[in-house]
Amino acid sequence: MATEFIARGQDLELKGIRKEFPGFVAVDNLNLKIPAGEFFALLGPSGCGKTTTLRMIAGLESPSKGEILLGGKDIAGMKPHERPVNTVFQNYALFPHMSVLENVAFGIRQRKLTDPLSKAEKALAMVELEHLAQRRPQQLSGGQQQRVALARALVNRPSLLLLDEPLGALDLKLRRQMQIELKAIQMEVGLTFLHVTHDQEEAMDMADTVAVMNQGHIEQLGAPEVLYDRPKTAFVAKFLGQSNMFIGKVTETNSETTSIEYKGKKITGLTKRSEKVTGVIAIGVRPEKTYFHETQPDDDPGLNILGPGEITDIRFTGVSNQYQIDIPGIGVMTVFAQNVGRSPVVELGAQVYVSWKIEHSFGLSDLPSGVEEEH
Amino acid sequence: MTRFSLGKYLLPTYVFLTFLFLMIPIGYTFAFSFNDSIKSNIIWRGFTLDNWLNVCDQAGVCGAFGNSLLVAVIATAVSTVLGTMIAIALVRYRFKFRSATNLLLFLPLATPEVVMGAGLAAQFLDFGWTKGLTTVIIAHVMFTLSFVVVTVKARVATLDPALEEAGRDLYASPIQVFWKITFPLLLPGILSAAMLAFALSFDDFIITQFNSGSVDTFPKFVYTAAARGIPPEANVVGSFVFIVAIAIVIAVQVRSAMKKRKLLSK
Amino acid sequence: MAFVAFGSQAPAKEQGPSKTGRVALFLLLPGLFYLALFFITPLVSLIITSLKAPSATGAIGRYDLGLEFGNYAYAVTQYAPQIFRSFSFAVLATVIALAISYPIAYFIAVKSRNRPLLKGILLTLVVAPFFISFLLRTFAWKQIFSNDSLVVNVLKDIGVFGADSYIIGTNFAVVFGLVYNFIPFMTLPIYANLDRLDLSLVEAGSDLYASPSKTFRKITLPLSLPGVISGTLLTFIPISGDYVVASRDFLGGPDTAMIGNVVEANFLRIQDYPTASAISVMLMATIVVFVSAYVRRSGTDDLL
Numbered sequence: 001m002a003t004e005f006i007a008r009g010q011d012l013e014l015k016g017i018r019k020e021f022p023g024f025v026a027v028d029n030l031n032l033k034i035p036a037g038e039f040f041a042l043l044g045p046s047g048c049g050k051t052t053t054l055r056m057i058a059g060l061e062s063p064s065k066g067e068i069l070l071g072g073k074d075i076a077g078m079k080p081h082e083r084p085v086n087t088v089f090q091n092y093a094l095f096p097h098m099s100v101l102e103n104v105a106f107g108i109r110q111r112k113l114t115d116p117l118s119k120a121e122k123a124l125a126m127v128e129l130e131h132l133a134q135r136r137p138q139q140l141s142g143g144q145q146q147r148v149a150l151a152r153a154l155v156n157r158p159s160l161l162l163l164d165e166p167l168g169a170l171d172l173k174l175r176r177q178m179q180i181e182l183k184a185i186q187m188e189v190g191l192t193f194l195h196v197t198h199d200q201e202e203a204m205d206m207a208d209t210v211a212v213m214n215q216g217h218i219e220q221l222g223a224p225e226v227l228y229d230r231p232k233t234a235f236v237a238k239f240l241g242q243s244n245m246f247i248g249k250v251t252e253t254n255s256e257t258t259s260i261e262y263k264g265k266k267i268t269g270l271t272k273r274s275e276k277v278t279g280v281i282a283i284g285v286r287p288e289k290t291y292f293h294e295t296q297p298d299d300d301p302g303l304n305i306l307g308p309g310e311i312t313d314i315r316f317t318g319v320s321n322q323y324q325i326d327i328p329g330i331g332v333m334t335v336f337a338q339n340v341g342r343s344p345v346v347e348l349g350a351q352v353y354v355s356w357k358i359e360h361s362f363g364l365s366d367l368p369s370g371v372e373e374e375h
Numbered sequence: 376m377t378r379f380s381l382g383k384y385l386l387p388t389y390v391f392l393t394f395l396f397l398m399i400p401i402g403y404t405f406a407f408s409f410n411d412s413i414k415s416n417i418i419w420r421g422f423t424l425d426n427w428l429n430v431c432d433q434a435g436v437c438g439a440f441g442n443s444l445l446v447a448v449i450a451t452a453v454s455t456v457l458g459t460m461i462a463i464a465l466v467r468y469r470f471k472f473r474s475a476t477n478l479l480l481f482l483p484l485a486t487p488e489v490v491m492g493a494g495l496a497a498q499f500l501d502f503g504w505t506k507g508l509t510t511v512i513i514a515h516v517m518f519t520l521s522f523v524v525v526t527v528k529a530r531v532a533t534l535d536p537a538l539e540e541a542g543r544d545l546y547a548s549p550i551q552v553f554w555k556i557t558f559p560l561l562l563p564g565i566l567s568a569a570m571l572a573f574a575l576s577f578d579d580f581i582i583t584q585f586n587s588g589s590v591d592t593f594p595k596f597v598y599t600a601a602a603r604g605i606p607p608e609a610n611v612v613g614s615f616v617f618i619v620a621i622a623i624v625i626a627v628q629v630r631s632a633m634k635k636r637k638l639l640s641k
Numbered sequence: 642m643a644f645v646a647f648g649s650q651a652p653a654k655e656q657g658p659s660k661t662g663r664v665a666l667f668l669l670l671p672g673l674f675y676l677a678l679f680f681i682t683p684l685v686s687l688i689i690t691s692l693k694a695p696s697a698t699g700a701i702g703r704y705d706l707g708l709e710f711g712n713y714a715y716a717v718t719q720y721a722p723q724i725f726r727s728f729s730f731a732v733l734a735t736v737i738a739l740a741i742s743y744p745i746a747y748f749i750a751v752k753s754r755n756r757p758l759l760k761g762i763l764l765t766l767v768v769a770p771f772f773i774s775f776l777l778r779t780f781a782w783k784q785i786f787s788n789d790s791l792v793v794n795v796l797k798d799i800g801v802f803g804a805d806s807y808i809i810g811t812n813f814a815v816v817f818g819l820v821y822n823f824i825p826f827m828t829l830p831i832y833a834n835l836d837r838l839d840l841s842l843v844e845a846g847s848d849l850y851a852s853p854s855k856t857f858r859k860i861t862l863p864l865s866l867p868g869v870i871s872g873t874l875l876t877f878i879p880i881s882g883d884y885v886v887a888s889r890d891f892l893g894g895p896d897t898a899m900i901g902n903v904v905e906a907n908f909l910r911i912q913d914y915p916t917a918s919a920i921s922v923m924l925m926a927t928i929v930v931f932v933s934a935y936v937r938r939s940g941t942d943d944l945l
Contacts, residue, residue: 058540059543059544060540060543060544079543079548079549080540080544081545081546081547085544086544087541087544089537089540089541089544091535091537093535093537093538093540093541095541095542095556096538097560106547106555107545110545110546110547136638138638139638152545153544153545156546386744386747386748386752387752389744390744390748393741393745394745394763394766396821397766397770397821397824398766398769399781400770400773400777400778400779400821401769403781404777407781417784417787457671457675460668460669461668461669461672463668464665464668464669468668469665470666476673479673479676479677479680479681480676483676485874485932486680486925486928487878487879487881487882487883487901487924487925487928488882488883489883489884489901489904489905489921489924490684490687490882490921490924491683493904493908493918493921494680494686494921495679495683496908497687497689497690497918498679498682498683498686500686500690500914501686501689513679514679516679517675517676517679517680520672520676524672574771574772578774578775580776580885581882581883581884581885584905585908585909594774594775594776597774597776597777597780598885601776601888601891602890605777605780609777610777613773613774613777616772616773616774617769617772617773620772621772624768624772625765628761628765632761
């Protein structure tokens with residue numbers, strides 16, 4: 001295999017991918033398109049099939065069904081060493097019997113390209129580790145090993161770089177730093193990155209597009225801010241942060257707004273922000289989009305107002321305060337208030353009303369599991 | 376002296392004395408390799424280097440030693456290859472009949488040598504095979520194989536499969552992955568398995584006696600000679616093997632200690 | 642309750658990949674086929690031979706296929722003392738070897754844990770006897786304890802021994818030789834086990850007011866049981882079939898013969914293959930029953 005790979009990233013497209021293991025289906029009917037040069041994150045809890053998907057793209061696992069197109073060419077039948085795809089493994093998988101430099105040069109040597117060592121040195125320079133070239137991997141710190149693993153993959157100029165929880169083994173501070181570096185390197189080399197992670201902050205921080213995976217399929221795909229602001233399913237709403245959720249029968253719907261009745265109260269959202277407008281649906285709102293008031297706000301068709309209720313818990317997290325408000329007949333709501341001095345100063349036990357703008361509601365296509373329906 | 380400090384010295388003293396005890400026959404064999412004996416090598420008659428310098432003058436010693444070496448080298452090579460293959464399969468692959476396979480590998484470890492020796496001899500008798508070097512080698516591969524599997528398996532179990540996957544990901548074909556990654560990383564385990572197999576084969580007597588016919592190996596030579604007194608040349612060969620083996624063990628230990636130290640120094 | 646404020650949840654475990662198929666067969670078959678041919682079929686040969694009848698032609702060393710179960714009865718009645726002696730010696734030598742080896746293994750694994758050099762030296766010394774021929778070391782003991790040797794003469798001089806006492810050829814000499822030869826087999830597995838012993842468990846024991854001896858009995862000993870079990874098996878099995886130590890040319894005498902000596906004599910000297918085979922089959926059967934019961938009772942099925 002001495003073919004020079006294309007230096008630029010290529011499109012990746014998965015069509016109807018299915019992977020069965022004895023006894024269970026890990027990935028089911030997965031469809032996905034990642035444009036060239038994009039930083040794409042596959043986000044989900046472990047067991048959701050994201051690692052299996054990555055392994056199928058790398059060729060370490062073969063799909064039971066479906067096509068894997070790279071630059072328009074089906075690579076599903078190719079062996080891992082024949083694919084212009086490289087992986088940064090979860091625990092780096094650096095070869096312990098080779099020096100750092102030999103690790104990085106490995107792929108170039110296998111492909112019998114010219115100047116493996118000088119190419120490896122350049123790759124090490126990119127991750128600022130050229131001074132450690134002669135060390136053994138075991139002598140490096142976790143962050144350094146991570147960079148070697150990155151250099152070892154990038155030196156091959158793959159059409160697609162796969163990152164399998166590459167930052168999982170690092171401590172929080174180092175992880176933040178590596179996130180920034182990784183993103184910078186991706187912009188610099190312009191390759192297509194596919195990043196698999198269970199850390200939603202990591203995915204939201206770095207990726208241009210995030211696909212949230214659950215039980216072998218993609219729940220929702222989009223830009224991080226869209227996913228957060230308008231989750232379409234209960235799983236996505238739940239996986240990307242907290243939300244207050246109300247489940248009830250739709251009482252009125254028109255082209256502008258849709259309302260449900262929840263325990264005698266009307267909760268309204270915008271129709272265009274609702275996946276479903278008939279029957280029993282779930283409407284949610286993010287805690288930081290809610291406000292509380294010490295006096296009852298005036299009725300306003302643009303606001304959902306609940307209360308009064310008692311503040312049962314206050315948590316200071318630095319940039320914001322988190323309040324738990326127990327509203328009789330409704331339940332406990334969570335409200336985040338920015339610590340900018342504008343929110344009213346309230347104490348534990350105070351009676352407050354909660355409100356949010358109807359355009360901040362989101363309507364889900366399904367109902368949160370484990371929750372009884374209200375009729 | 377208080378009771379406490381007595382307890383503190385009791386165990387080291389015991390260990391020291393036991394090791395002294397373990398070394399007695401070794402020291403004895405070594406010392407009597409220098410005995411200026413005439414007929415039997417029982418009474419100390421004075422120091423000489425003759426036994427060492429002219430070891431092959433004693434009829435049969437060197438021939439038996441050569442046979443033992445030949446058998447051990449071939450048997451070790453075969454059983455190391457077969458055993459390593461099995462060990463890799465046991466750790467890395469799923470297959471049916473796993474428990475039957477484990478049983479088949481465990482049984483030779485749990486069978487007294489005399490049973491394996493007599494069984495093989497009975498089979499060779501049934502087949503009408505003439506006993507000789509070939510049958511000895513066949514027997515030695517058989518009884519060393521499980522030891523190799525156990526030793527290499529322990530090493531395979533410590534090998535992260537992701538390393539091999541990384542190799543495949545970095546454009547190495549399955550065969551290249553084996554030779555460039557799997558094999559070098561398993562090598563320490565394979566080498567210790569080979570050393571164990573060699574030692575077991577070289578020192579084996581019982582299975583060999585049942586299956587060697589008229590061929591002499593070194594242990595068989597000693598056994599036969601024991602009836603009329605073992606010549607000092609046998610002590611020379613035994614001591615020589617001992618020195619070589621100890622030197623190898625020490626070299627391996629020093630090497631791994633140096634490697635460790637090198638890795639610790641950043 | 643239809644009202645929830647929830648965050649991210651803890652996930653389920655992703656199942657690892659599995660490889661199967663032709664590669665596994667390619668790796669396994671040669672070795673397993675070899676064992677089938679040269680380990681399993683010999684056992685079958687042994688059983689067949691044990692049932693053979695003397696040749697109709699009357700030639701020595703010639704036997705015809707048969708179902709002579711009487712061979713077993715003959716072997717048992719003829720060699721009952723040797724069979725009984727073998728198992729007594731094996732049990733006795735195993736127990737003594739265990740008593741001698743455990744403290745050594747403990748010292749190397751626990752007391753020398755933080756002194757790699759000492760540990761390396763001690764381990765080398767434990768295996769050192771392996772490097773000198775089994776027969777040479779046993780013969781060395783024969784000479785050390787022979788009738789006019791220094792040891793025996795000193796014992797006679799200080800009055801422990803009478804004028805016509807001797808060591809070689811006695812049951813004591815044989816058990817002594819067996820114990821000596823198998824101490825390393827006992828020490829190494831116990832060492833390997835104790836080496837992995839988490840010392841914080843022992844510290845927790847003494848922290849919870851257990852005396853050192855109680856901590857040892859309640860914590861260290863039970864945890865090292867798997868090592869003790871493999872050690873006793875590695876000692877007991879070879880001893881029960883050994884015939885070098887008990888041989889009259891080594892440490893044995895006219896009344897010390899073990900099962901191995903009987904098999905050797907019948908098979909290789911008088912060519913009574915059926916009797917030798919019958920005894921071997923019984924030995925093997927006893928060992929299999931003993932080992933499986935022992936392994937099951939101690940709950941360490943995965944010895945390999």
